[in-house]
Amino acid sequence: MSESSRYQPQAIETGWQRAWQDNGLHDTPELKPGDDAFYALSMFPYPSGNLHMGHVRNYVITDVVARVQRLRGKQVLHPMGWDAFGLPAENTAIERGVDPGGWTDQNIASMREQLNQLGLSIDWQREVATCHADYYRWTQWLFLQFLDSGLAYQKDATVNWDPIDQTVLANEQVDSEGRSWRSGALVEKRKLRQWFLKITDYAQQLLDDLSKLEGWPERVRTMQANWIGRSTGAELQFTVVDAAGNDTAERITVFTTRPDTIFGASYVVLAPEHPLVAQLTTAEQEIAVEAFCDLVSRQSEQERTAEDKPKRGVPIGAQVRNPANGELIPIWIADYVLAEYGTGAVMGVPAHDQRDFLFARQYELPVQQVIIPEGSDEHAFEGGAWTEAGVLIHSGRFDGLPSGEAKQAITAAAEAEGWGREKVQFRLRDWLISRQRYWGCPIPVIHCDSCGVVPVPADQLPVELPRDVAFSGKGGSPLAQLESWVNVSCPCCGKPAKRETDTMDTFMCSSWYYLRYSDAKNTNLPFSTEAVNSWLPVDQYVGGIEHAILHLLYSRFFTKVLRDRGLLSFDEPFQRLLTQGMVQGITYKNPHTGKYIAPADVADPTDPRDPATGDVLETFYEKMSKSKYNGVDPAVVIDKYGADTARMFILFKAPPEKDLEWEDADVEGQFRFLQRIWRLVDGACERGLSLAADAGAPEAVTLALAAGSLNPAEQELRRAVHTAITKISDDLDGDYQFNTAVSELMKLSNAMASHLEGSADVFACEALRTLLILLAPFAPHLAEELWLKLGGRKASDALASSSIHAQRWPSADATALVRDTVPLVIQIKGKVRGNLEVPADADKATLEKLALESDIAAKWLEGKAPSRVIVVPGKLVNLVP
Numbered sequence: 001m002s003e004s005s006r007y008q009p010q011a012i013e014t015g016w017q018r019a020w021q022d023n024g025l026h027d028t029p030e031l032k033p034g035d036d037a038f039y040a041l042s043m044f045p046y047p048s049g050n051l052h053m054g055h056v057r058n059y060v061i062t063d064v065v066a067r068v069q070r071l072r073g074k075q076v077l078h079p080m081g082w083d084a085f086g087l088p089a090e091n092t093a094i095e096r097g098v099d100p101g102g103w104t105d106q107n108i109a110s111m112r113e114q115l116n117q118l119g120l121s122i123d124w125q126r127e128v129a130t131c132h133a134d135y136y137r138w139t140q141w142l143f144l145q146f147l148d149s150g151l152a153y154q155k156d157a158t159v160n161w162d163p164i165d166q167t168v169l170a171n172e173q174v175d176s177e178g179r180s181w182r183s184g185a186l187v188e189k190r191k192l193r194q195w196f197l198k199i200t201d202y203a204q205q206l207l208d209d210l211s212k213l214e215g216w217p218e219r220v221r222t223m224q225a226n227w228i229g230r231s232t233g234a235e236l237q238f239t240v241v242d243a244a245g246n247d248t249a250e251r252i253t254v255f256t257t258r259p260d261t262i263f264g265a266s267y268v269v270l271a272p273e274h275p276l277v278a279q280l281t282t283a284e285q286e287i288a289v290e291a292f293c294d295l296v297s298r299q300s301e302q303e304r305t306a307e308d309k310p311k312r313g314v315p316i317g318a319q320v321r322n323p324a325n326g327e328l329i330p331i332w333i334a335d336y337v338l339a340e341y342g343t344g345a346v347m348g349v350p351a352h353d354q355r356d357f358l359f360a361r362q363y364e365l366p367v368q369q370v371i372i373p374e375g376s377d378e379h380a381f382e383g384g385a386w387t388e389a390g391v392l393i394h395s396g397r398f399d400g401l402p403s404g405e406a407k408q409a410i411t412a413a414a415e416a417e418g419w420g421r422e423k424v425q426f427r428l429r430d431w432l433i434s435r436q437r438y439w440g441c442p443i444p445v446i447h448c449d450s451c452g453v454v455p456v457p458a459d460q461l462p463v464e465l466p467r468d469v470a471f472s473g474k475g476g477s478p479l480a481q482l483e484s485w486v487n488v489s490c491p492c493c494g495k496p497a498k499r500e501t502d503t504m505d506t507f508m509c510s511s512w513y514y515l516r517y518s519d520a521k522n523t524n525l526p527f528s529t530e531a532v533n534s535w536l537p538v539d540q541y542v543g544g545i546e547h548a549i550l551h552l553l554y555s556r557f558f559t560k561v562l563r564d565r566g567l568l569s570f571d572e573p574f575q576r577l578l579t580q581g582m583v584q585g586i587t588y589k590n591p592h593t594g595k596y597i598a599p600a601d602v603a604d605p606t607d608p609r610d611p612a613t614g615d616v617l618e619t620f621y622e623k624m625s626k627s628k629y630n631g632v633d634p635a636v637v638i639d640k641y642g643a644d645t646a647r648m649f650i651l652f653k654a655p656p657e658k659d660l661e662w663e664d665a666d667v668e669g670q671f672r673f674l675q676r677i678w679r680l681v682d683g684a685c686e687r688g689l690s691l692a693a694d695a696g697a698p699e700a701v702t703l704a705l706a707a708g709s710l711n712p713a714e715q716e717l718r719r720a721v722h723t724a725i726t727k728i729s730d731d732l733d734g735d736y737q738f739n740t741a742v743s744e745l746m747k748l749s750n751a752m753a754s755h756l757e758g759s760a761d762v763f764a765c766e767a768l769r770t771l772l773i774l775l776a777p778f779a780p781h782l783a784e785e786l787w788l789k790l791g792g793r794k795a796s797d798a799l800a801s802s803s804i805h806a807q808r809w810p811s812a813d814a815t816a817l818v819r820d821t822v823p824l825v826i827q828i829k830g831k832v833r834g835n836l837e838v839p840a841d842a843d844k845a846t847l848e849k850l851a852l853e854s855d856i857a858a859k860w861l862e863g864k865a866p867s868r869v870i871v872v873p874g875k876l877v878n879l880v881p
C-alpha cells in the first residue's frame with residue numbers, strides 16, 4: 001500500500017471491501033459441536049433502491065456487534081436480505097408500466113452496492129429476497145403447515161373498494177379523506193371472503209413468554225402486552241323483551257371487565273354490524289338505523305374508536321331486561337362498538353365509564369351511580385365518570401361490597417342463575433393475511449366445486465407468480481384477470497377448478513426470513529431442523545421501533561407454531577432486541593407559510609431566513625425525510641469522509657437507542673480523530689516500531705514485565721491501554737454503549753500521543769496493537785490498513801487468518817490498573833492551590849506531613865503553621881491558616 005502519510009479513506013476502503021469479500025472473511029463458518037455460535041441480525045429492508053441514514057445506523061450497529069463477537073472467537077452469522085414484496089413495486093408498475101420483478105431486482109442490486117460501501121461484514125452467500133421463487137416456495141410451504149394445523153381459515157372481512165376502478169385498495173392507497181389514491185373516488189367498504197391465521201390460539205403463550213425476553217426493551221414488551229390485551233371479566237346476558245315487555249328467547253351477550261357495575265347499566269350497545277340489529281330494529285327506527293349503518297360503513301376502525309372523536313349512535317327501538325335488577329333498558333347501536341371485538345356488544349354504564357358517560361350526556365340517557373369511593377359520599381359527576389374501584393350502592397343484595405369482591409360475587413351469582421360466566425378476553429384478533437394484490441406471495445390453494453379448498457401438493461410448489469401481467473390498476477386483482485393462470489384442474493378429483501387469487505400480506509414473508517438464513521440454500525425444506533436449532537434463537541436483533549408490535553409478534557407466533565409442528569425446538573426467535581433511535585436532520589420551516597426550506601438555501605444558519613420572503617425560519621431537528629429537505633445522503637458523506645468516519649460519527653453521536661441529531665461539525669470531528677490515529681501510527685513507523693513477530697502481544701509483554709520495572713511513562717501508557725480494554729469491553733456487552741466506547745478510544749489515543757515516546761518498544765507495541773484491535777469493529781478499513789502498515793501482517797499472508805479482523809479481542813491486565821501514586825489535591829483555606837503525587841497507600845499522618853512539606857504550602861502559608869488541617873485520604877488536604 002501507499003507510503004503517503006495522509007489519511008485518504010477513498011484510497012483504501014474499496015480495496016479492503018473487495019479483499020475481505022474475495023477472501024471470504026465474512027462467510028459463515030460451518031458449525032461444529034461445541035462451537036460458540038453468535039447470530040447478529042438487522043431487520044431486513046424493503047428494496048426501495050435508496051439507502052437512507054436510518055438504514056446506515058441500523059446496519060452499522062449490527063455490524064459492530066458481529067465484528068466484536070468474531071474478535072471474541074465466536075462463530076458468527078451476519079446475513080442480509082430483502083423484504084421485497086409489497087405495494088411500491090406494484091404502484092410503480094401501474095404508473096410506469098415497468099415489470100415489478102425487474103424493478104425490484106434493480107433496486108436490490110443498487111442497495112447491495114450501497115451497503116457494501118459501508119464496510120459491513122455481511123455474508124452475502126446467505127442473501128434472501130422474499131420475492132424470489134426459491135424463497136416464496138417455502139413461504140407457501142409454511143402456509144400449508146398452518147392450514148394443516150387448522151390455523152389457517154377463511155371468513156368474510158371488510159375491504160376498501162374503489163367503485164370507479166372496480167378494485168380493492170390497500171389501506172395505504174386510501175388518503176386521509178377516504179379517497180382512492182388513483183381514481184379519487186370515495187372508497188367504500190365491501191365484504192370479501194379472505195384468509196386468516198388463528199394467532200388468537202397463541203394469545204396466552206405470546207403474552208406469558210414476554211417474561212422470557214429479558215434482553216428486550218421494557219417498552220417493546222409493554223407494547224406487545226397491550227396489543228395482546230388480556231382482560232379478565234365476565235360475559236353477561238341481557239334478555240331481549242317484546243313490545244309488551246315480555247321476555248323472548250333472544251339474549252344479547254356483553255363482555256365487561258366491570259361486572260360490579262351491572263346495576264348501573266342504563267342501555268346496551270350493539271356494533272352496527274351485529275347480526276341481531278336487523279332482526280330487532282323496530283319499524284319506527286328502521287330508516288334511522290339504516291342511515292347510521294351506512295355512515296359507519298364508510299369509517300375506518302381508527303376513526304370509530306379514536307378517543308378524541310365524539311361517539312355517535314341511534315336507538316334501534318327494542319329493549320332488554322337487565323338480568324341483575326330486572327329493569328328494562330333500551331338497545332342502541334354506536335360507532336365505537338366493533339363487531340370483531342369480544343361479543344360485538346357492551347353494556348352502557350355512564351356513571352362508571354367515561355366513554356359511556358359522554359355518550360349518555362349527548363343522548364340524555366340516565367346516569368345511575370352504583371359505586372361510591374370508599375369512605376366518601378356520593379361522587380359528583382361534574383368531572384366525568386367515577387371509574388375507580390369503590391363500594392357498591394343501589395345494587396340490591398350486593399350493597400356494601402367493595403368492587404373486587406363484588407366482581408366475584410356478581411359473576412358467581414350470574415353463573416348460578418344462568419345469565420353469565422367468568423371470561424378472559426384478548427384484544428388480539430386473528431391475522432388477516434389475504435391481499436387482493438399482484439406483487440405478493442400467491443396463497444397455494446385451489447378451489448374445487450366438488451372437493452372444496454385443496455392445498456397445492458408440496459411437490460408442485462412454488463405456485464409461481466405469472467410475469468406476463470397487465471397492470472391497469474383497474475378491475476380487481478391482476479391475478480384474477482389472468483384466466484390461463486386461474487383455471488387449473490383439481491389436484492384431488494381432476495375436475496376444472498380455480499386457483500386462489502389472493503396473495504399474502506408481506507408480514508407473512510418477513511415472519512420467518514431469520515430462520516431461512518440458517519440454511520439459505522436448502523432446496524428440500526425451508527431449513528433443516530439441525531441448522532435452525534444450532535444458529536437460533538437470534539442472539540442480537542437490531543431494528544426500528546416501528547416494528548415493535550406486528551413484525552415481532554407475528555415472528556414469535558410463527559416460531560411457536562413451527563415448534564409445535566416439530567420443525568424447530570426453541571420458543572422465542574429473538575433473544576435480545578435493540579431498537580435504534582431515529583436519525584434527525586436540521587430542519588428549517590417558515591412558520592407563516594408552513595413551507596420547509598432546504599438547508600442549502602439558508603444563507604446564514606445563525607439568522608435563518610426564507611430566501612423567497614425574508615421571514616425568519618424556525619429551526620429544529622426532525623426525522624430525515626424527502627418532504628422536509630432535511631435528509632443527508634449516505635453516499636455524499638462516504639464520498640467526502642469515507643465509510644469509517646460515517647460509522648464512527650453515528651456510533652459516537654448518541655447512545656444507540658436514542659435519537660441522533662446529524663451535525664456536520666461532529667462528522668468532521670470524527671474524521672480528524674481518525675487522522676490523528678493515522679499520524680500516530682505514522683510516527684510509530686518512523687520510529688521503526690513494528691508489530692511483526694507478535695511484538696507487543698501478551699507473551700512479549702509478560703516477559704518484559706518480568707525483566708524489570710516500568711518508568712512513569714510506561715506506567716501511564718499501560719494504565720491507559722488496560723483501562724480502555726476494560727471499559728470498551730464493558731460497553732460492548734449487554735447494553736451496548738458504542739458512544740462511550742468511542743470516547744474511550746479517544747482517551748487511549750491521547751494517552752498514546754503523550755506517553756508512546758517515553759516508553760520502551762514492547763509497551764509502545766502493546767499500545768498500538770491494542771488500539772488497532774479495539775478500533776477494528778468501529779473503523780474496520782482504517783484498522784486493517786494500519787495493521788498492515790505496522791507489520792501486524794505481511795501483505796503476502798493469507799488475509800483470512802492474518803487480517804486484523806481475525807485477531808483476538810485483548811484481555812485487560814488488572815495489575816496495569818493499579819496505581820502506585822495518586823494525585824492529592826492541596827487546598828489552602830478551601831481553595832484548590834495545586835496537586836501532589838503521593839503514594840497510593842499513604843495514611844492520614846503521612847498525607848498531612850507531605851502536604852505541609854510541599855512547595856504549595858511554603859508559597860501560600862509563608863512559613864506560618866496552619867491553625868487547622870483537614871485530610872480526606874485519597875482526595876485532598878485542606879490547610880487553614
Ligand SMILES: [Zn+2]
Binds near residue numbers: 448450494
Ligand atoms: Zn376436486
